[in-house]
Amino acid sequence: MQESLKSILSEAGIEDELIQEIQKVGISKTARSGELIITPGSTSMYMPIVLEGLLSVVRQDGDANEILLYYLEGGETCAMSLACCIEGKRNDFKVTAEDNSVLWMIPMNYMDEWIQNYRSFRKYVFSSYQTRFDELLETIDSITFLNLYDRLYKYLLDKKQATKSYEINMSHEQIAQHLNTSRVVVSRLLKQLENEGKIELERNRISIL
Amino acid sequence: MQESLKSILSEAGIEDELIQEIQKVGISKTARSGELIITPGSTSMYMPIVLEGLLSVVRQDGDANEILLYYLEGGETCAMSLACCIEGKRNDFKVTAEDNSVLWMIPMNYMDEWIQNYRSFRKYVFSSYQTRFDELLETIDSITFLNLYDRLYKYLLDKKQATKSYEINMSHEQIAQHLNTSRVVVSRLLKQLENEGKIELERNRISIL
DNA sequence: GATATTGTGTAACATTAGTTACAGATAGAG
DNA sequence: CTCTATCTGTAACTAATGTTACACAATATC
DSSP states (O other), rough: OOOHHHHHHHHHTTTTTHHHHHHOOOOOEOOOOOOOOEETOOOOSSEEEEEEOOOEEEEOOOTTTTEEEEEEOOOOHHHHHHHHHHHHOOOOOOOOESSEEEEEEGGGGOOOOOHHHHHHHHHHHHHHHHHHHHHHOOOOHHHHHHHHHHHHHHHHHHHHHHHTTOOOOOOOHHHHHHTTSOOOHHHHHHHHHHTSSSSSEEEEEEEOO | OOHHHHHHHHHHHHHHHHHHHHHHHOOOEEEEEEEEEEOTTTTOEEEEEESSSOEEEEEOOTTOOEEEEEEEOOTTTOOOHHHHHTTTOOOOOEEESSSEOOOEEEEEEGGGHOOOOOOHHHHHHHHHHHHHHHHHHHHHHHHHOHHHHHHHHHHHHHHHHHHHHHHHHHHHHHHHHHHHHHHHHHHHHHHHHHHHEEEEETTEEEEEO
């Protein structure tokens, strides 16, 4: 675990001195697939870095409606937590483990100091921000410019990419929630995708062809 | 003009020394209402700070469809340009003057140095990022969770807020483009808003009541 | 194995949003 | 003032998405 943290940070260009500090003050956290990691309304004291697994970041309105914003894969971090914490604002999204995952939780109070002192860390944080920004824009593109059929297919392809597996183990209901639509609509469109030879459907499993 | 730059930056907590440098290396730029400031596909060499007026930041797909992401008001800056430039990526959005506006254009090559040397500037840039981030999320909320009627009404209220005027001088066609829908649909819903006593319609003008 | 729970397929219908077509109003150019 | 551009209103229709209802299949629980 310490190993994957080290290789991730050093890949990001962070010097050994800071890596050691991050190892010293952070704590590891494991999350089982499906586990809720950050709940809306909370004010997290930690910035999580994904060491292994996959997290989803989901936006909610006040009325149980949801939409997937993006995934966090190995090496990535939740820039929102950071901003949230620096400005002392409450989270208004939820983060869930999509697979069994391992995180490195860094206490927020070190952030400011490291950003100030380490150019490499600054760059890492900036770059994280930018990646998230780009992904939000892509999400907006999908919602705005695609019809639901294309959005759903893109969703499946994105998930395939994120999990590096052509098999997706989710119910139609779960997919519907990520796309903010209803189960019936998802079933209908999935069936259409199957009829067109793009996927194969089983209970709790979709195979991308 | 130098005056408003100075007061904006000093309000943002930036020290006189840096303000003077920003004044020295930047150039002022005026834009008439409706003028295109950043075109998609370009790689800007400048980060614009809005001194006066109002800019709109619009996302486009490859097919002439558009959607408004957010406005930039006095004192705000286009964090995307910054990221765009640091990472040498091309813009994939367009920025337009919504009113007659005055900008201060800072050459990108100073950015890195200032971010490194001035904590206040770092904070300014971070805070800009965060504000944009929040506004993107709000945009996603509107698109995802609101029907078009509510989205349109929110659009009008936001524009009222941004321009500090209860009169909006736009054609239905222009509004339709910002919302990625058609003129006919906008006319229909505006009429409904008028019938419900929320607005008043004239040619090229909408009054918020 | 019987029973309960969850997941999927599908039809019928409702609602929302998009499209086409056209008439008339308003403002600007000459 | 006349002609032209643009803007707005509205009807009629189409397409996309959401909703309700129900049958049946697969899995989990007892």
